[in-house]
Amino acid sequence: MTTLSEQELHNLAMNIVGKHLEADGFEFLSVNSTLKKNPQFVCLKEKVLHFVVVKAIAYPNDPNDLDMNTLIKMKDHAEKFEALTYYAGVGLVNAKDHKLPVYLNEDYIVDYDGLVKI
Template sequence: MQPLTEQELHNLAMNIVGKQLEAEGFEFMAVNSELKKNPQFVCLREKKLHFIVVKGIEYPGDPKDIEFFRADLNKMRDHALKFEADTFYAGVGLVNAADYNLPVYLNEEYIVDYDGLVKI
């Protein structure tokens, strides 16, 4: 069994958020899957620009602990304001479904902890 790399966890989190955005009628203007390069999604909805920062957090990390990313998020928000865009944080928690103490493995069951977008 092969644990997911940091990039694979990030891509999984982006897929989860991307499906939600698509279902909610967001139009993708740009998508960036490069680690530590924000935002991951630049979207348009109802003629309003949205910058969305996605973070994949492996257990025991807490995807709701926004303070850990506060400096990056504030920097992104300040950048977004130049474009009259709203900024959102999407923290996606991922854990091995069989054993919380094990990493998330490729092609194995996992549990998602994601409450949606948080406006910054």
């Protein structure tokens, strides 16, 4: 079994959030999948610019625990562009055994509550 790398988990989280944004009517202006390079999505909705920071969180960590230092820096940056800032934490866990990592081509559980405005 192949364990998903940190980058692969990040990409999976981005896909989950990206589908949510698309379904909610956001238009993508920029997508950045580089780890630790924020924001991941720069979007437009109703003529308002949005910066979205996506973070994949492995179980047992809580996807709703915010890294406020990073997010405040991103918010300050976004305000220069008159953009709103959001955090999207995506919890990922092995569906068969929560003690195991997420494996390629194996079932997993997603814990995602949507966007959190910063």
